[in-house]
Each structure stands twice: as structure tokens, then as C-alpha cells.
Amino acid sequence: MEFPSDLRYTADHEWLRAEGAEAVVGITAFAVDQLGDVVYVDLPQPGTRLFAGAPFGTVESVKSVSELVAPVDGEVVGVNAGLADHPELVNQACYGEGWMLRIRPADPAQAAALKSADEYRALVGG
Amino acid sequence: MGAVKETFDAATGEVAAQPGETHLAAVPFASRHIGPQPTDLADMLELLGHRSLDALVDAAIPEPIRLGRPLAIPAAKTEVAMIRELQELSKRNEVWRSFIGMGYHDCFTPPMITRNILESPRWYTAYTPYQPEISQGRLEALLNYQTMVSDLTGLPLANASLLDEATAAAEAMALTLAVLPPRRAPVFLVADSCHPQTIAVLRTRAEARGVRVVTGPVAGFRFGGDVIGALVQYPTTEGAVEDYRELCVQAHAHGALVTAAADLLALTLLTPPGEWGADICVGSSQRFGVPLGFGGPHAAFFATRDEHKRHLPGRLIGVSKDRDGRLALRMALQTREQHIRREKATSNVCTAQVLLAVMAGMYAVYHGPEGLERIALGVHRRTLRLARGLEALGHRIVHAHWFDTIVVEVAPSRRWGIDAALRERRINVRDLGPTRLGIALDETVSEQDLADLLAAFGSHGTPERLGAAEHRLPPALRRASPYLTHPVFHRNRSETAMLRYMRELEARDFSLTHTMIPLGSCTMKLNATSELAPVTWPRFQRLHPFCPPEQARGYHELFRQLEAWLGEVTGLPHVSLQPNAGSQGEYAGLLAIRGWHRSRGEDHRRVCLIPQSAHGTNPASAVMAGFEVVVVRTHAERGDVDLDDLRAKLAEHAGRVAALMVTYPSTYGVFEGGIRELCALVHEAGGLVYLDGANLNAMVGLCRPGDFGADVCHINLHKTFCIPHGGGGPGMGPICAAPRLAPFLPTHPVVPVGGDGGEAVVSAAPWGSASILPISWAYIRLMGPDGLALASKVAILAANYVAKRLAGAYPVLYTGAQGLVAHECIIDLRPFKASAGIDVEDVAKRLIDYGFHPPTVSFPVAGTLMIEPTESEPKEELDRFCDAMLAIREEIRAIEDGRADRDRNVLRLAPHTLLQVAATAWDRPYSREEAAFPSAETRLRKQWPAVTRIDGAWGDRNLVCTCPPMEAYAGQS
8 A cells, every 4th residue: 555755644544745835635545445435525615724633524435434634733725626526536546636635734843743654554554 | 854743832942852743833823933943943952052942042141131931911813813803903993084184195006006016025025225236126116206206396306215294394404404504593494384293293303403493474484593494385284385486585595495395296286396496395205105004104205406415314216337337226325324424414314115105106107297197186176176165055265275175164153063964974174173174185085075075064966067277276386397207107007017017126126035134133034924914904004193083993902902012022111102213213212311301300411322333323313312422332352332431431421421322132133241230320320221122033022121221212113023124114113111201202293192291293193104013913912922932032043053053164253151142143254355355245245146135234343244034034044044155155265275366256246147147258267157056046046136236436426316318228238
């Protein structure tokens, strides 16, 4: 299972990629494997405030629904509109076209404190 | 077997080889109900190493909770004697002509639908279509139903039915609450012209959810502020057809939603709610060929706009495709449902009313749009002739526009004579006060009925004829849009075509007529013909739920007896027959618990403790009843409730604990030794214990919830007491309560029932689905105390027998202290994911190739199968099933050993259809015979899956929930 080394990870199976003052958030390959075929992603409106550890949306497969948990505090500045019609992008490219949120983290240090790829791999036994 | 006969003592369970007559001759029906014969029982016990049935049961059930005596219910009767007794009882019901309306109308069920669906075990013994590959027939029938509802209501998305109109209206309020932005103190407006039972059910539901219901005339509705929505009736409970278009404009301007409770037959002539602005439309499809049944069962409908699809309550059938790209149906968007969402679900509703929805859909297929319109116009014109006649007699018709229901105002001086004349003619109308009577007509009304009605109001002549174009429908609300345009509603006009269509659908499905359906937690036991036959007796079918009580004395006596027996079975003597499903029972029981706390000034007790292992419905019901859910841990290995964690949670929420909900035997199928202590701990903390009766089939006559500490429990009569599952409904979930909860049992606004302290109304009809209660009555009457106890014992034996036979091949999870399970067992398939790339789904689908309906998949533990064989399955069938499971284990081993391909093997590509194995091309690394005929049994008789494995994700991403155009079927042959 692939866990790119340039990303940070959470125990709730989200990844975060810092891009300047902003960051991109999605779910990990492990999460996708657990979910199976994703059929729906419920994401917040841009402008929504995020609180680390608090749910911000849901992702549904045919037989399960999981909460999406904010990796850091911040604000949503964009969402992946393509997922509305093509939720399967999450299965096909969870680190690429299947991204979920673009956010502005409140405190960059929070992101730096998330797990590294190796730490996350150890967590999920991958 | 040899000449030696086994005798079997039902009271002690001792099996011994003795000469002479078999004991079963003395319990004649029990010997039919119970599958394994006496010699089989001995063989099964031998495998388990137990000397007798009682020795086995004593080892399985903890000593402190055993009943130790026979149930105090009447001794068993033979089938002939039972039928005679029930006939006598039914004769005390009187079938008058009921023109009461209020959501219930007499109708003609086409005899071919009665005989081939309502009375056909191939339809009524099927299970909920969780295995779509072997359920395509009723899935198509339900898709027809959804299409019919969608067309008639003018709303694009209709579900596969709900329990009744009143709960459907409550679900509409819940959807409204869920989709709108949160309000501080939400208000829901309800027109006072709605049916009284709808208003009562809605009020109960609203109170628990913190919604304020404001009832009043529609003209006074004002939106804005905290108002989230409104409910109106179309036509009203008094029959008036009102124009709600402006109301919808106002509501939408303030972000509120409008729900219309509508009459399906009226919608063939009136502008559908979806076209005049309603966001949700609910109602009953009863008058589409489903008998009155003294209140049920009937299928309610629920339709809404596409944007609310993720909050739609209940089952939804959707179109998808199978692996070969063929069109295939299955339940869609299951993540909305309580078994997945748990306490976050907007509703606790589990089941639909499939059998009744199938009937209503078939009624539409049978009549087609022209036929339905003809029926509707006929009813309307007879109503108009009645109104004319009444006006000619000097009475006033109150409303200007109506469909089939009128309110007539009579002079007080004439009222007494009219009432007497109606009684003399055995006619029921609706009493609306000293000067007003409501009369609702239906398709069964004859010329004689019209003449009798008018005669009762003082006429001596025959009703006058009408001009061709006369009507009393409001011109602005005449329906212009077409409906039922799909070919399925047009090509089955002849009975020959219709019969073949119904048979074609039926042939695609697995039911108890083909195979055991060993679904854990579902108790798919025998639904005996003599238990089912009385359901279609006119004296049970043709009573209106609100007819005067003296016309239903037979029903009342049957209820009284059934209540007493269920009270004795559970040790909880106060019974409410109102809840229409297990989930409704949970909700009603929890409301009773809330009522009790409130009566003691402890309404602040709102914490409901629920074990981790509980079925998802439990937390959903708790939230619906106004509770806050706190989860209690279960032991990872044993599956028991963790008593230490329970103590910790009780301490943490001291003073706030209202209830604990617990399933017994546990959802893991084990008699937990600590159940008494668990109940005592909750009582010490000031809480009450709700027992989920889903697993009662392991306990009847052996131990009783009331004896070990439960305060209230529901009984799934469709599991333990033989009401068939109907392919996914009807069910019945009456509750049994301890004396202290008796005052808080459900009541009813039209027919007084339940406790004095009760305010809760949970179903539209006072006794829920009354017409299926004779099934459970008959079962208890046929089995008697010994037969019932024997059934429980054999159910436990059968589960342990299966567990033992499979234990060498598969890990069996969770057993009690003695290494025994209760009435079901869980086998673990998770290890095969790593060893062979095989998961639980693959095994379930492969069982279909072997001719079996798979057991429960991934509940209560993901990656496992839960098997409940029930007492009704013959040993031969149990063995056949075990042989199939063992053969599948060898198929897995072939993959593990590298003898079969890891991806292209009989499991991963199961189930195999006839089309696949008969196709010219076959490129799989195993033979066609291995694919489709894996056992000797399948070579003798083979029931094929209609489609191969279905791509559920594709259908959920591309939601289609009405009949697809004919082109979608094209090119499939």
C-alpha cells in the first residue's frame, strides 16, 4: 500500500499536503481499502471553519459510512467539486484527483506535528 | 431406521429407544412444525455428546434463569380443532359496510392477486432482499410500486414502502428536520384537517425529538422563524380538496418544506402534490387492492424530491448492473439506514411492507392507468350521486370540492332516526359530532349500497343518474399529466399475461419453498398453512379499524388471549399490540420508560446505555425516543457485555440513566451468564431494562425476560411466532411490560387502548397490523406449552449441531461457558482473506450456486456469517447445508494450495447464472459443471440466480429508482 513520503498523516486516516500557506486534504489508501467502492462524499462549503479532531464531512461506500475528521484547525478554501459526479476518483487516485479539501491551516506547526509516512505505515501495519 | 421407535418426551426432552407409539402423536402439530424427527434428534444429540435434549439445554442456559415449569397457556390443539375454534372466534366479528374513510377504504383485491401473491408461500415466505441475485422478482415488483408512487405523486423518488401513513408522515417531519439548517426550537405546522391518528403519531414523534407541533387550520399557517415545515392532507380527512399552491410558495419563500398526505386513487384525477409544490408526499396504498384487515398490514408510501435522497427513510430499490453488465436491481443507498448509521440515523425504520407493496403495485399493473382512472371516476360519480340524493332530501353537503368523501350536515331532529336506519342496514359512517356525518365511498360500493345509504337518510326512490361530464373536482386541480406510462402497466391486461408475469417474477426468487434461509437473528421458521389461511377470511379482512367495537368482538377476544399468552411467555404481563415492527416496539417501549421516569419527576433521565454489539436499530430507536446513547463495551472474545464497563458508565452518568437496551440471548447468539447481575446493576442505578426480543426463539418456554430483570421487551411476531417475512414485511413488534410500565403503553386517539398515563401513539391503527395476529394466535394454540418449549430446545439443538459440524472447517466465534451457542452461531471467514483472497461475500454468493439462501453476512461481526437454522428445518436440510459449507471450505483450500486461481475461481466469480454456463464462450480455469452443479443435490434440482454478482457501487453512483426504459433491457438476450 502506498503512503507518499511528502504527505503528513492522521490516525483517522486522512492525509495532508502542505502547499505554501494552504494545504490539501484527502483520505489514505488504507482508508480507501477499508471502505471499498466510494459512492458519495459529503464535503463542507468553502469558508467552513475546521477544528482538529472534529468531523467535517462523511464518505460513503455501498455498505459503510465514515466520518471525515479534520487533521488540523483551519478554514476550508476549496473543495473537490469533481467528487460530486465521480466519487470513484477517491478509489482511483486517493492522493491525486480524489483529493477532498483545500484548506488554510490556522497554525502550520499543527501540520508538521502529524505523522510521517513511516509512522503511519507502522500504525496501519502496512 | 430399524423397527425400534424412538420416543420423545416433550416435557422432559428425554429421548429413549422404546417400543410403542411415538410421543409426537400426542403433539400432532408440533411434529409438523419441528423439522428433525425423533430419530434425527437422537443422532444430533449424539454428535454433540449430550444424553438428552434437556441435558443439552441445561448446559446452554444458565441455571439461575431457567423457568423450570411449563408455560401456563392452553394445551395444544390439532390443526382441525384450532381452525374450528378460530372460526368460532371470527364469527363474533361482524362485517358491516364501512364508509368511515380516514385513510382506510374497502377495495376489491383481484382474486388472482389474492391467490397468487397474498396466499402464495413463494411470495410470503421470502426474506428481505439482502441477496439481490436471488431476489430479482420481488425487487422488480417493488420497482413497479416505486414507479407507481412516483408517477401518481409527481415526485421523482419514492421508497419501497413504510409501515403506515401516520408513521410515514412522522418520517416526513424527520426528513424535514434533517435537511434544513438546525433551528433552536423547531416548529412543525400540522393542518387540523389531517387524519387524527396521523396527528397523534406525529405529536408523539415530535415531542421526543424536541419539535413543537402546532395544529390548526391551513389558512392560519405562517412561515418564518423556527417553522421548518407543514403537513396537509389531500383530500382532507373530511374529503375536501383544497388548493395548497399558495401555501407552498409561502413555505418555500421561508425555506420550509411542505408534506402532503395524499390519497393515491384521488391522484389519478387530481393534480399531484409534486406538481403543486409539495416537497414530500406520503400516504397509504391500502385501497390499491389490500384488504382493510382491521387496520393492517398495509404499505405506506413516501416520495420526495431527488435532492433529499440521502435522507429518504426506509428501503429504496435501485437499478444497477451485474458483472456481465446486465440490468440488475438491488437495495440502494443502504448507508442511509439505521443498521449502518446507528444513533446518527434520521429514522429507526428497518423494514418495509413488501408483500403489501407488491400487491398494491400489482393492482396498478393489473388495472393500468385507464383502469385506475375508471375506478376513481366511478367512485367519484357515485359520491356525487349520493351527494345529490342527500341534498334532494334537504341535507347540506359541507364542502364544495371533494373526491370520494363527503360531510353531510343533518338537522339534529333527524339525526337519531338516521343513526338507527344506518344501523338497521348494517352501515358504518363517520361520526363528526351531533349534526355532521362523514361518508367515504370506495370501489366496492354498489347500486344497492347507494340506495341503502340514501334510504337511511330518508329516501324512498333510486339514486338519480348524472350527466356525462358532471363532477365536483376543483377545475384548477384537475390532473393533466400522464402517469403509469411504462409498458409494464400496459401489457398485462389479460389475466393470462398477468398470471405469467407474476409467475415469471416469483420464479427468480429464493424463498422457504426452495431452501432453508438460515439468517441469523431473523428466525426463518415454518409459516404453516393452517396458521396463514385465516388471514384471508372475510371476517378478519373486511373490518374497518375504526368500526364500532361491538362489530369486532372476535378480534377483541383474540387480542385478549394473545396478550395473555405473550405476557406469560415473557413474564411481562402487560401487552401492547400496536407496534408494527420490532423497531416500533423498541420506540414504544422506550417511550413507556420515559413516561415512567417523567411520572416520577425524573424526566432528566435521558441516558440510554447500549452494548457495542447491539443491532443498529437500538441506538436509532433510542434517539427517536429522545434519549442520548452511551455505548457499553462488549468482551472481544466472549461477546458478553463488559460488566466492569457497565459499572463505570452507570457511575459516570449517575442520576441520568434512564435505560439499558440489551438483546438476549446476545446478538452473538450466546446465553450470557451475567444477565441477572446486569439487570440488577441498571435497576440499582435507577434505570429500567429494555430487552430486544429478536432472539426470543431461543427462550420460549425455557426462560423469561421478566424473570431475569427486563422491564419491557418487544416480540418480533414475524420471527418467533410464525408471521411470514413477506419478502421484507409485514412484521409485528408488540411489547410486553412489567406492571409499573402498564400505564405508559401506547394509546390511540380514535379507539381507546393502552394505559391511562399513556400519551404515546406509535401506529396509525390501534392494534397495528391486526389481521396477521391470527397467525401467531394459531401457532401458540397449535403448539401448546410443551410444543413451544420443544421448539426452543430443537432450535438450540439445531444451531449447536450446525456449529459442531462446521467447527473443524471454520472457527466458530462466541460460545457460552459450556462451549455451546444458543439458537444461532457465527462462523469466521476473515482468515481466508489472507490465505486465499476470499471474503465473506464470496462464500455467501457461492452458497447460492449450491442452492442455498446465504446466512446473515457481516452482522454482528464484519467478515463472518451468522447461521440460525431454526427448529423447523429437517435434519436432512441441515446436513445438506453443512455439506455445502464443508465443500466450499475445500474450494477455498484449493486456492490456498495453489490448485485454483486466486482471482478466477468458483468463489470469486460466484454466483453462476444459467446464461453464463450455457454461453458458447467459456474461458474460466474451472469447468461449467464445477461452477453450476457443485453438489449431487444441485444436479437433481437447481434454482438459478437470475443475475450474477451485482455492482452495488455503480447503482449508488448513478441512482435510478423507477422502472428503466425498455431499451435498458434490450440487447440482453
